[in-house]
Amino acid sequence: MANNILDERQCSISGVDQKGRGVACEKESVSGAVSQRACVYCGARVVLNPITDAYHIVHGPIGCASYTWDIRGSLTSGSETYRNSYSTDLRETDIVFGGAGKLTKAIDELAEKASPKLIFVYATCIVGVIGDDIEAVCRSAEERHGIRVVPVKAPGFSGTKTQGYKLACDAIMQLMLPHSGQPKQFGVNILGDYNLAGEMWIIKGYLEAIGIPVISTIAGDSSYGKLIRAPGAALNLVQCAGSSEYLAERMDGELGIPYIKVSFFGVEDTVASILRVADALGDPVLSANARDFAAKRTAEAMPFIEKYRPKLEGKRAAIFVGGGYKAISLIRQFNELGMKTVVVGTQTGKKDEYETIGALADKDTVILDDANPAELEQFMLEKHADILVGGVKERPLAYKLGIPFCDHNHERKHPLAGFEGIENFISEINLSINSPVWGYVRGCEEIG
Amino acid sequence: MSENLVNLNVNPCKMCMPMGAATALYGIRGCMSILHGSQGCATYIRRHMATHFNEPIDIASSSLTEQGTVFGGEANLLKGISNLIKLYRPEVIGVCTTCLAETIGEDVGAIIGKFHEQNPGLDVKIIRVASPGYGGTQNEGFFAALRAVAGQVEPDREPNGKINIVTPMVSPADMRWLKAFLGGMGLDAIFLPDLSDNLDGVTEKTYQRLKTGGTSLGEISKMAGAKLTVEFSEHAKPDESPAVFLHETYGVPFVRLPLPMGVRGMDSFVEVLRRHGGTVSHDLIKERGRYLDAMVDGHKYCAKARAAVFGDPDFVTAAVRLCCENGIVPVIAATGSVCPTLKAAVREEMDACAEISFVENTRILEDCDFDAIEKYCAELGVNLLIGSSDSRRISRKLGIPLIRCAFPIHDHVGGQRVRTLGFEGSLNILDQAANAMLDRTEARFRGDLYDRFYKGDAAFGEEGIG
Incomplete structure (x- = not known):
């Protein structure tokens, strides 16, 4: 019989071996544990990818580019450039003789033929090892072509996915800093929303309905022109804290823009966020607008929720998502439906987020950081989860275990944020949990 | 590369070698793979395979860090192998390298040797596959893994009258057809690899984390005593080809055929099988x-x-x-x-x-x-x-x-x-x-x-x- 939990993993699972220190997190993955995490490069790529008119050149062998080509559901109102994959496709000879020359030629060619405003150059694992000086290549290309060419030194081995988020935030800062002197205007930036299935547009719509202009969005449906307007905003809203709180902190310190964390998943968090944004701007009219707006939309949403509640009440949910902030919202959202969260984990949650999760969850809820398939399998079965909310890697596992599934990752094609998203979320949960297929599957070995 | 932008690959029509290697190893019974490199390679490949095959895909990573990259990844790989043994109890482990492991010059053979030294009596066969991402596409990685498996099992040269069937990556459903087809012609065959069950599994009461299908190493060792190898590849280079290896090392005759598609593809396949004792029904x-x-x-x-x-x-x-x-x-x-x-x-x-x-x-x-x-x-x-x-x-x-x-x-x-x-x-x-x-x-x-x-x-x- 195989083990389910490795010794090194015990400290990252609540109720197993916490020693009063809480769930151990923000650590490198355990070798051989089959972590669900990707790498530093992935973290940087997902944050910057939605910048629609940027050319994202992946400097390395083809795999890193191939596996990240247009896999995210970030929508655009402008350029489609970001949906293409650009790679220097390094080969054996490049590894031996260096790839900087090839990269230089690639940038020059792109500058000449495509007239880009902005190029990101991602250095992947082996570029870090063979020592291509991509900073020098990018600097000289900027001078030659008069455009922004920003290096993102993201070798996969140089930390975890969180480190990649940070590198992306630094790259964005590098773009914004030269424009820090612009006059302040009344309005906000939305940080950490990637406009998956148009979610940023939904939130922007809410803010504008209340009377709050949105100056810039990072990075959902962004562009070079929109990004450099961001330093003019009065307030930053941080949706995905895992990826963008660091950027918000830097913008606070260096550009004098304060920030608040928001979340638009579920009624409770959506309403709270709308009110907090309005209150933070200090205009009583806006606050009143926000209250009216939230009350109206909540009243409109309630019949839908009430209609579905009897079908979902009492069901047990397992959550395994990327960041802690989303997990927190999801626990609340399940509570709204009368559901109980029995397992909750994240790839890259932070200490304070796990504390909040611990406070929100029941005593016997399993909380785990950087889980692997064996652990998910054990705890979903042990806790009799009725649904798993996760990403596509986890989907087949849930299905094989006979557990319904809700896709809450970056590849989905329907919004889950805001009031519109609440309906999508609830109906997806319902149609999977209450699908007729499970009735047949559970009797899978009976025939005749 | 692109024809519009000659120095860039724009929208790749390929993936990398470890992808192919990991896929091929799914066709070996009781096998679990570990990619020696940074964490992302395994995860990306798992995601890519999971959405195509609609199956849980578990591939371990040695999760190399900065330190491992600078001072060598031996400790990571040793730990990774023992951890995946604890979690999956595999009979076979495929250790596939990545760009990173190859570039920093990891001696995977020596590390595997050390693992066996430290864990005497452990009944697990560890196969090493050189699959640097820059060395080729998933196709070359697939053959590299097959070649490694064929070359690293103990051969059983006793003539057994079987036919070896070596395929490039084909769908599990095609693989099931191929197995039934050989059976239908009255022939006993060894399939390298056999993806039919492991990448298209059934729903069972109890989930098996380590897949139970695929060709066993025992069967694969018998490839050395087969009467013929049919390899469905006209393009695999001789040093990538299991058929060429089995011929040069054990004297097993071989034919390399196109994949059995279309009239000519099928006719040439049937003709070869007929000549080797197959009956046409x-x-x-x-x-x-x-x-x-x-x-x-x-x-x-x-x-x-x-x-x-x-x-x-x-x-x-x-x-x-x-x-x-x-x-x-x-x-x-x-x-x-x-x-x-x-x-x-x-x-x-x-x-x-x-x-x-x-x-x-x-x-x-x-x-x-x-x-x-x-x-x-x-x-x-x-x-x-x-x-x-x-x-x-x-x-x-x-x-x-x-x-x-x-x-x-x-x-x-x-x-x-x-x-x-x-x-x-x-x-x-x-x-x-x-x-x-x-x-x-x-x-x-x-x-x-x-x-x-x-x-x-x-x-x-x-x-x-x-």
Whole structure:
């Protein structure tokens, strides 16, 4: 019989071996544990990818580019450039003789033929090892072509996915800093929303309905022109804290823009966020607008929720998502439906987020950081989860275990944020949990 | 590389070697793979495979860090191997390298040796596969793993009268067909690899974390005593080829055949099997007859097709021949692999097929990306795409129907069940091609003919008679 939990993993699972220190997190993955995490490069790529008119050149062998080509559901109102994959496709000879020359030629060619405003150059694992000086290549290309060419030194081995988020935030800062002197205007930036299935547009719509202009969005449906307007905003809203709180902190310190964390998943968090944004701007009219707006939309949403509640009440949910902030919202959202969260984990949650999760969850809820398939399998079965909310890697596992599934990752094609998203979320949960297929599957070995 | 931007690969028509290696190892019974490199490689590959095969895909990583990269990854790999043994209890472990491990010069053989030293008596076979991401595509990685497996098992040279069947990456459903087909001809075969169960599993009461299908190492060792190896590859280089290895090392005769698609592909396969003791059943004769019948039924529709065929070299070669047999003009044959042999394999018959309809321009592309394929699709008037779902953007942009029949298929379910081999698999492609042309005509002919010929009814004036 195989083990389910490795010794090194015990400290990252609540109720197993916490020693009063809480769930151990923000650590490198355990070798051989089959972590669900990707790498530093992935973290940087997902944050910057939605910048629609940027050319994202992946400097390395083809795999890193191939596996990240247009896999995210970030929508655009402008350029489609970001949906293409650009790679220097390094080969054996490049590894031996260096790839900087090839990269230089690639940038020059792109500058000449495509007239880009902005190029990101991602250095992947082996570029870090063979020592291509991509900073020098990018600097000289900027001078030659008069455009922004920003290096993102993201070798996969140089930390975890969180480190990649940070590198992306630094790259964005590098773009914004030269424009820090612009006059302040009344309005906000939305940080950490990637406009998956148009979610940023939904939130922007809410803010504008209340009377709050949105100056810039990072990075959902962004562009070079929109990004450099961001330093003019009065307030930053941080949706995905895992990826963008660091950027918000830097913008606070260096550009004098304060920030608040928001979340638009579920009624409770959506309403709270709308009110907090309005209150933070200090205009009583806006606050009143926000209250009216939230009350109206909540009243409109309630019949839908009430209609579905009897079908979902009492069901047990397992959550395994990327960041802690989303997990927190999801626990609340399940509570709204009368559901109980029995397992909750994240790839890259932070200490304070796990504390909040611990406070929100029941005593016997399993909380785990950087889980692997064996652990998910054990705890979903042990806790009799009725649904798993996760990403596509986890989907087949849930299905094989006979557990319904809700896709809450970056590849989905329907919004889950805001009031519109609440309906999508609830109906997806319902149609999977209450699908007729499970009735047949559970009797899978009976025939005749 | 791209033809528009010669220094960049724009929209890749390939993946990397570890992807292929990990896929091939899924066809070995009781095998679990670990990629020696940074964490992302394993996770990306798992995601890519999970959405194509719709199966849980577990591939471990040695999760190399900065320290491992600078001072060597031995400790990481040793720990990784013992951890995955604890979690999965595999009989076989495939250690595949990545860009990173190869570039920092990891001596994987020595590390495996050390693992055995530290863990005497542990009953697990560890196979090493050199699969640097920059060394080739998933196709080369697939063969590298097969070659490594064939080369690293203890051979059993006792003659056993079996036939070795070596395949490039084919779908689990095609693999099931292949196994049944050999059985139907009364032949005992060893399949390297056998993806049929592990990448298209069943629903069971108790989930098996370590998959239970695939060819066992015991069977694989018997490949050394087989009477023949049939390798479905015309393009794998001799040093990548398990058939060549088994021949040179153990004297097992071999034939290398195209994938059994289309009439010629199937006939040459059946002929080889017949010569080696296979019996041709009445059913097979009828199936062939039915296929020929379908070819005739569809030939005029197929003749309208101008196809772009893309993917791994052996798939492209076989699919191009299937097209040519049916009058579908393959105007583009493209692979992301470096494959100088592709041209010789298909040039002549592509030209002959094109000549019938006075199609003057066709392209054979190796080491290409989807940017190049898109460019030529537009230039050469392609009206049918045959390959993976990575071409779905071209399909949408240029309004060209797509037959999804190669890895990866990310936008539809059923990638694991795609059929391309045998008469039935060939017919699957053929019918889709004919129907795509029928749909095209059906959607357009009324409007086209109206626009072209209807000039109004002058006798009744502008308003007509209504």
